[in-house]
Amino acid sequence: MVHKATEDFYAALNQMFAGDIAPMEKVWSHAEDAVYTGPTGGIHTGWANILPIWQEQAGLKLGGKVDAQDVQIVSGGEMAMVSNYEVGGNIVDGKLQQVRLRATNIFRKEDGQWKMIGHHTDMLPWLAKQ
Secondary structure (H helix, E strand, O other): OHHHHHHHHHHHHHOOOOOOOOHHHHHHHHOOOOEEEOOOOEEEEHHHHHHHHHHHHHHHHOEEEEEEEEEEEEEEOEEEOOOEEEEEEEEEEOEEEEEEEEEEEEEEEOOOOEEEEEEEEEOOOOOOOO
């Protein structure tokens, strides 16, 4: 089921590139111990601080698509860690920008469903703020 949670996250990510944030809200835990350290930089803890980052990125409507490649899953009990590459591209200032990032995703079982509680990637120079 962790594989399905990973697929759902990357489907939500690609929908977010089109400006639709609702799937991202569904795949994430809304807990205060969730952590986001994505391609914009910084460390954001707690859903109340993570959601605005996703909303801001959705507002960019970057388009394009990113897929998980070389997925490695380690799971046990109520926690799972997924390491992979995020590969694809987005449109920035009308130009295709290639994406190839290392990513680590942490999932926790909440009410019988795997929810993302951690997402960490390399930074993208054209998105980085810090």
